Amino acid sequence: MSTLASQAVKTAGKTILASTIAKRFTDEIQLATSKLPKPPKLVGLLANGDPAAKSYADYTGKTSKSLGFDYELRQVDKEALEEEIYKCNEDDSVNGMIVYFPVYGDHQDQYLQQCVSLDKDVEGLNFKYVSNMYHNIRYMDEKHEKKSIVPCTPLALVKILEYLGIYNPLLNYGDRLYGKTVTIVNRSEIVGRPLAALLANDGATVYSADVNNIQLYERGDGLTLKKHRVVECSKTLEECAKSSDVIVTGVPSASYKFPTEYVKRGAVVVNFSFEKNFADDVKQKASLYVPSTGKVTIAMLLRNLLRLMENSKKGEKDQA
Amino acid sequence: MSTLASQAVKTAGKTILASTIAKRFTDEIQLATSKLPKPPKLVGLLANGDPAAKSYADYTGKTSKSLGFDYELRQVDKEALEEEIYKCNEDDSVNGMIVYFPVYGDHQDQYLQQCVSLDKDVEGLNFKYVSNMYHNIRYMDEKHEKKSIVPCTPLALVKILEYLGIYNPLLNYGDRLYGKTVTIVNRSEIVGRPLAALLANDGATVYSADVNNIQLYERGDGLTLKKHRVVECSKTLEECAKSSDVIVTGVPSASYKFPTEYVKRGAVVVNFSFEKNFADDVKQKASLYVPSTGKVTIAMLLRNLLRLMENSKKGEKDQA
Numbered sequence: 186m187s188t189l190a191s192q193a194v195k196t197a198g199k200t201i202l203a204s205t206i207a208k209r210f211t212d213e214i215q216l217a218t219s220k221l222p223k224p225p226k227l228v229g230l231l232a233n234g235d236p237a238a239k240s241y242a243d244y245t246g247k248t249s250k251s252l253g254f255d256y257e258l259r260q261v262d263k264e265a266l267e268e269e270i271y272k273c274n275e276d277d278s279v280n281g282m283i284v285y286f287p288v289y290g291d292h293q294d295q296y297l298q299q300c301v302s303l304d305k306d307v308e309g310l311n312f313k314y315v316s317n318m319y320h321n322i323r324y325m326d327e328k329h330e331k332k333s334i335v336p337c338t339p340l341a342l343v344k345i346l347e348y349l350g351i352y353n354p355l356l357n358y359g360d361r362l363y364g365k366t367v368t369i370v371n372r373s374e375i376v377g378r379p380l381a382a383l384l385a386n387d388g389a390t391v392y393s394a395d396v397n398n399i400q401l402y403e404r405g406d407g408l409t410l411k412k413h414r415v416v417e418c419s420k421t422l423e424e425c426a427k428s429s430d431v432i433v434t435g436v437p438s439a440s441y442k443f444p445t446e447y448v449k450r451g452a453v454v455v456n457f458s459f460e461k462n463f464a465d466d467v468k469q470k471a472s473l474y475v476p477s478t479g480k481v482t483i484a485m486l487l488r489n490l491l492r493l494m495e496n497s498k499k500g501e502k503d504q505a
Numbered sequence: 506m507s508t509l510a511s512q513a514v515k516t517a518g519k520t521i522l523a524s525t526i527a528k529r530f531t532d533e534i535q536l537a538t539s540k541l542p543k544p545p546k547l548v549g550l551l552a553n554g555d556p557a558a559k560s561y562a563d564y565t566g567k568t569s570k571s572l573g574f575d576y577e578l579r580q581v582d583k584e585a586l587e588e589e590i591y592k593c594n595e596d597d598s599v600n601g602m603i604v605y606f607p608v609y610g611d612h613q614d615q616y617l618q619q620c621v622s623l624d625k626d627v628e629g630l631n632f633k634y635v636s637n638m639y640h641n642i643r644y645m646d647e648k649h650e651k652k653s654i655v656p657c658t659p660l661a662l663v664k665i666l667e668y669l670g671i672y673n674p675l676l677n678y679g680d681r682l683y684g685k686t687v688t689i690v691n692r693s694e695i696v697g698r699p700l701a702a703l704l705a706n707d708g709a710t711v712y713s714a715d716v717n718n719i720q721l722y723e724r725g726d727g728l729t730l731k732k733h734r735v736v737e738c739s740k741t742l743e744e745c746a747k748s749s750d751v752i753v754t755g756v757p758s759a760s761y762k763f764p765t766e767y768v769k770r771g772a773v774v775v776n777f778s779f780e781k782n783f784a785d786d787v788k789q790k791a792s793l794y795v796p797s798t799g800k801v802t803i804a805m806l807l808r809n810l811l812r813l814m815e816n817s818k819k820g821e822k823d824q825a
Contacts, residue, residue: 195729196726196727196728196729197676197677197680197683197708197727197728197729198683198727199675199676199677201675348675349673349675350670350673350674350675353669353670353792353793354670355519355521355668355669355670355793356517356519356792356793357517357519360517360792363517363518363770363771363792364750364769364770364771364772364773364792365771388517388771388792390770390771406516406770406789406790407516407517407518407788407789407790408516408517408771409515409516428748430684430750449684450683450684450710450726451683451684451685451708451710451728452684453684468727469726469727470726470727472673472676472680472683472684472708473673473675473676
């Protein structure tokens with residue numbers, strides 16, 4: 186069969202857009218903000234002079250305004266960023282902030298991120314939140330009233346996998362990926378590694394691949410471990426992918442393509458990179474294909490902001 | 506760790522009872538019969554003098570009466586069975602019938618089954634229905650008004666897998682098992698082989714195992730085949746099972762146990778045999794375990810009866 190002829194064959198696979206998946210959350214967010222006495226205020230801090238970051242910041246602003254938030258973009262010099270973060274921390278009229286990274290592009294960025302107070306960290310990148318996530322601690326308090334914040338891009342991917350039917354609601358909350366195998370091509374500190382941990386904590390067998398090696402994240406047979414363990418894995422990417430129900434890619438390269446022949450027939454594939462990590466012929470093999478995820482990430486960021494406001498209201502009650 | 510200690514560890518797996526799964530259907534059936542001018546009549550024909558068959562017939566009777574049907578058990582001699590079937594075919598007051606097999610235990614039973622008219626075959630074992638199922642033909646007419654009847658035990662297993670979340674509703678109707686791998690240990694004409702065909706027609710990759718060999722039922726990459734094809738398979742049962750999301754057993758032997766070590770971590774396991782085909786320790790490996798399926802099968806049988814009545818009503822309209 187020629188390539189042209191084979192492309193003409195209608196396959197059972199479907200492309201699912203991030204906007205479709207985000208809709209439920211944006212509807213919920215809009216309803217929630219409509220009930221508040223005034224629009225919650227989100228501040229974006231841009232200090233890198235990068236036009237791409239500026240356009241992303243503008244897009245965040247447009248979305249958040251359309252969902253009932255007050256958004257203010259502050260452009261500051263790199264040197265003034267830390268002080269600006271503290272100003273926002275102390276300003277009661279600011280409910281949440283986003284810092285557009287990279288700024289320095291090195292460890293100083295991690296330091297700056299930690300300057301954002303716990304109460305205003307809509308991205309969920311504070312060490313406390315990240316550590317809670319790795320240790321499968323889902324609440325901030327012993328009474329289980331304040332939910333911990335989950336980093337927004339990994340959280341978006343969890344919500345996407347829920348939408349795609351990968352989580353099984355018959356299993357207990359926290360175990361609903363039991364039986365699913367996932368390969369993640371990306372092990373960044375911002376997305377890939379926390380995502381592997383989150384999915385393994387929810388019961389999945391996760392292969393985490395980067396350029397150096399493959400690691401296995403898992404909770405063991407019967408999910409008897411309370412949180413995931415990480416073990417070195419001697420399998421190849423091909424072996425991992427071919428046994429995976431879900432493949433998630435986040436490779437920041439325009440030339441990289443995940444090999445379609447590694448995709449198991451009917452697997453679910455999701456790309457969170459800004460580049461297109463899957464070739465078009467992936468639709469011949471995958472059952473569900475999500476080509477990008479940004480719109481769900483922004484929804485999660487705004488959802489986190491609302492949760493932070495709820496948490497701080499509960500905190501006030503406790504002190505009263 | 507000692508066996509006792511390991512049994513004390515709480516696993517994430519759950520046992521799901523057939524009664525829980527059947528509830529939705531029995532509720533629907535009860536509602537439907539309550540709206541009819543009189544209870545539909547189901548006749549059971551028992552000709553084998555087997556006390557086990559008698560007790561199954563009594564159980565069918567009890568269930569159908571509780572759901573608003575009129576059930577009549579007729580015990581006849583083997584030699585009188587064929588005549589009794591034709592009597593039921595011609596009796597307008599009879600809406601459906603079940604023949605309790607085995608009667609002769611050989612090909613004559615298949616002949617007798619075909620004597621049941623299409624309009625009253627609640628078990629869906631008429632050649633027309635079975636052939637429609639194998640060829641993925643879902644309607645009896647070109648206008649797609651009359652749905653074909655599906656053999657009740659395979660249909661029950663489909664409904665069970667739907668309940669367990671194995672079908673993905675994001676995919677098109679008819680493709681919803683795309684990406685799922687299933688091993689079925691049983692290739693009887695009544696359950697195992699039709700079930701393999703049904704699941705493969707719905708998009709699954711199915712390994713069908715019996716004592717002789719393993720066959721692969723599938724619709725190919727992208728499900729480009731309209732109905733499944735069957736190919737010989739050189740894999741072992743262990744290899745098939747270890748790559749399977751779902752394992753279905755139906756081995757009629759009290760001593761047979763499916764090896765727990767073949768079950769993939771978090772797989773879904775379902776036993777339709779009257780014997781217990783999984784050992785207790787399967788709960789250490791499986792995410793969802795359905796130990797028996799009979800109650801769902803009876804629900805499907807009564808559902809088929811209601812569908813036959815609808816089909817014949819539509820038939821009358823067409824002739825009018």
